[in-house]
Amino acid sequence: xxxxxxxxxxxxxxxxxxxxxxxxxxxxxxxxxxxxxxxxxxxxxxxxxxxxxxxxxxxxxxxxxxxxxxxxxxxxxxxxxxxxxxxxxxxxxxxxxxxxxxxxxxxxxxxxxxxxxxxxxxxxxxxxxxxxxxxxxxxxxxxxxxxxxxxxxxxxxxxxxxxxxxxxxxxxxxxxxxxxxxxxxxxxxxxxxxxxxxxxxxxxxxxxxxxxxxxxxxxxxxxxxxxxxxxxxxxxxxxxxxxxxxxxxxxxxxxxxxxxxxxxxxxxxxxxxxxxxxxxxxxxxxxxxxxxxxxxxxxxxxxxxxxxxxxxxxxxxxxxxxxxxxxxxxxxxxxxxxxxxxxxxxxxxxxxxxxxxxxxxxxxxxxxxxxxxxxxxxxxxxxxxxxxxxxxxxxxxxxxxxxxxxxxxxxxxxxxxxxxxxxxxxxxxxxxxxxxx
Amino acid sequence: xxxxxxxxxxxxxxxxxxxxxxxxxxxxxxxxxxxxxxxxxxxxxxxxxxxxxxxxxxxxxxxxxxxxxxxxxxxxxxxxxxxxxxxxxxxxxxxxxxxxxxxxxxxxxxxxxxxxxxxxxxxxxxxxxxxxxxxxxxxxxxxxxxxxxxxxxxxxxxxxxxxxxxxxxxxxxxxxxxxxxxxxxxxxxxxxxxxxxxxxxxxxxxxxxxxxxxxxxxxxxxxxxxxxxxxxxxxxxxxxxxxxxxxxxxxxxxxxxxxxxxxxxxxxxxxxxxxxxxxxxxxxxxxxxxxxxxxxx
Numbered sequence: 001x002x003x004x005x006x007x008x009x010x011x012x013x014x015x016x017x018x019x020x021x022x023x024x025x026x027x028x029x030x031x032x033x034x035x036x037x038x039x040x041x042x043x044x045x046x047x048x049x050x051x052x053x054x055x056x057x058x059x060x061x062x063x064x065x066x067x068x069x070x071x072x073x074x075x076x077x078x079x080x081x082x083x084x085x086x087x088x089x090x091x092x093x094x095x096x097x098x099x100x101x102x103x104x105x106x107x108x109x110x111x112x113x114x115x116x117x118x119x120x121x122x123x124x125x126x127x128x129x130x131x132x133x134x135x136x137x138x139x140x141x142x143x144x145x146x147x148x149x150x151x152x153x154x155x156x157x158x159x160x161x162x163x164x165x166x167x168x169x170x171x172x173x174x175x176x177x178x179x180x181x182x183x184x185x186x187x188x189x190x191x192x193x194x195x196x197x198x199x200x201x202x203x204x205x206x207x208x209x210x211x212x213x214x215x216x217x218x219x220x221x222x223x224x225x226x227x228x229x230x231x232x233x234x235x236x237x238x239x240x241x242x243x244x245x246x247x248x249x250x251x252x253x254x255x256x257x258x259x260x261x262x263x264x265x266x267x268x269x270x271x272x273x274x275x276x277x278x279x280x281x282x283x284x285x286x287x288x289x290x291x292x293x294x295x296x297x298x299x300x301x302x303x304x305x306x307x308x309x310x311x312x313x314x315x316x317x318x319x320x321x322x323x324x325x326x327x328x329x330x331x332x333x334x335x336x337x338x339x340x341x342x343x344x345x346x347x348x349x350x351x352x353x354x355x356x357x358x359x360x361x362x363x364x365x366x367x368x369x370x371x372x373x374x375x376x377x378x379x380x381x382x383x384x385x386x387x388x389x390x391x392x393x394x395x396x397x398x399x400x401x402x403x404x405x406x407x408x409x410x411x412x413x414x415x416x417x418x419x420x421x422x423x424x425x426x427x428x429x430x431x432x433x434x435x436x437x
Numbered sequence: 438x439x440x441x442x443x444x445x446x447x448x449x450x451x452x453x454x455x456x457x458x459x460x461x462x463x464x465x466x467x468x469x470x471x472x473x474x475x476x477x478x479x480x481x482x483x484x485x486x487x488x489x490x491x492x493x494x495x496x497x498x499x500x501x502x503x504x505x506x507x508x509x510x511x512x513x514x515x516x517x518x519x520x521x522x523x524x525x526x527x528x529x530x531x532x533x534x535x536x537x538x539x540x541x542x543x544x545x546x547x548x549x550x551x552x553x554x555x556x557x558x559x560x561x562x563x564x565x566x567x568x569x570x571x572x573x574x575x576x577x578x579x580x581x582x583x584x585x586x587x588x589x590x591x592x593x594x595x596x597x598x599x600x601x602x603x604x605x606x607x608x609x610x611x612x613x614x615x616x617x618x619x620x621x622x623x624x625x626x627x628x629x630x631x632x633x634x635x636x637x638x639x640x641x642x643x644x645x646x647x648x649x650x651x652x653x654x655x656x657x658x659x660x661x662x663x664x665x666x667x668x669x670x671x672x673x674x675x676x677x678x679x680x681x682x683x684x685x686x687x688x689x690x691x692x693x694x695x696x697x698x699x700x701x702x703x704x705x706x707x708x709x710x711x712x713x714x715x716x717x718x719x720x721x722x723x724x725x726x727x728x729x730x731x732x733x734x
Contacts, residue, residue: 259573405684431504
């Protein structure tokens, strides 16, 4: 091969590599210049994919000029990590419906989200669905709305009716004492091999921050009668409510009502190895699919013995946002409005067994039939007004990590008193806030 | 003449094809070594969470480091791991190597079996041990209770969790060090043992007077290799315990990872990484000096 030909060959190779590595820049007006294309990321669980697929088909049929492509959030450790990586790489979708309010601060700080209250009909639409007081909780620190409140999954306690009855527990526990007393009866070795076969409850003992959103946090909200961790930017959890929660879980582990182990090979509630489980309404769909034989009930999160008034819990909200990379914010907003219409809210209930965040769930006739057919979901719907979200503070994950460390030290291993654990968690939280100020 | 001067020299000499051949490595070096290194030096003076622009923070990351009890806890945990893991690794590897060097039946088979965990993925090994270590349902505790012994809280007791990880890491890596010891054993002249036999030395004396002193260079290599590997302890606590119980298995690398990828404190994580690299280099240099001194003494 002559040097000239070799040179041409090398040039061709370089051009091919450059073309191969370059980002595919799809024109928003690909095949037909009048058609706008949007990308929509729903959560990646099977029920929500099914829901999103139905909605997108419906939308695409009704709106030939704005075509939506549904793509479940790419798999990763968490949605938040994926979205942050996507913001950094400018590969975010136009619309995403799995926005966790706890991570919103990071997204807005990065300028990753479109301000929704700039759309003229945002206020009327949002206030027609969500009670004003609850809506305010979703306002960002800059005074704008970057998320549209969409759905809530109030955390409650599932219980296995058969396991409680077999142990002679007549009434479902509501307070810490009742739960511990019931636990003494339920937790036992059924076949005499020296190993406990049925537990009253179980929590993941790994000190991972988000695990505390499923135990410490809803219990703290319940014990504090609806307070969150901060009040006007200052630590508010340093007190009796948090101490009571740490003490309660400490009792669960000390009395061996909860195992200090990792369950392998399946979810213990589905396998009827534990009598109670703390989860949101999404768990109903799981039970229907994987353990339809289990007879279960749902009751509010446990409260201290001296508790009075309604029982609050965490709302586990998931909202909808439009990313600032969109080239068609108006079209994206139209799609968001379509997602939150009454008929789609009914689909959210029917397909995913999840509650739309709206104030008229139990009064709107559109949902009556659904709640008649799914009486357990009424418990969750009743809980909606008594749900709380997360504080709008930076480094929330690190703060939950600090709480997680103390939960582990105090509740799981009994190495600290509840008062010491709360004091140390508050001390670490102050350090985190100071470091990151 | 350093690497860059050499490349310039080669190009000047007209060895163009040679310089083309070095290009892939130069690109790799610039992209994956030089650039990250320079970037992390820039990061240590900044606050950056990947998505927002970098913010100058001066020496704040250093002041945070020295006031962060969790980092020093992680550093201490790594030290505990090394203190348990390195001697255990050497004793087990040496014992098995001596056994596998002797004329036993199925020697080749056993050599392969002991090497097997080295080539198995660390995550797979850790998940396997997680099941074995389970307090209520683990096979180790079932065996213990079957012979009338109490259960051991392998990975749920803050005092036992790190030794449990050290045992697992030893099991995983021992095959590699057995191979190194076997190479060392093969280099010891057989006639030394024959002379010792004639002099009436017992096998025990032969081991301590001939084998062990002549394996000193191999032991030195193994100590340095397992120190570096031990400092980078990550997969085992990440998968097995998440750093718990009570941070007793939180290794330094796991803590740096958490700061970088859980909490997005890239500047702080870079500072921790730099400080930790300085500690590793210091320890390894000190080890080397000490071993060299011992060898020449």
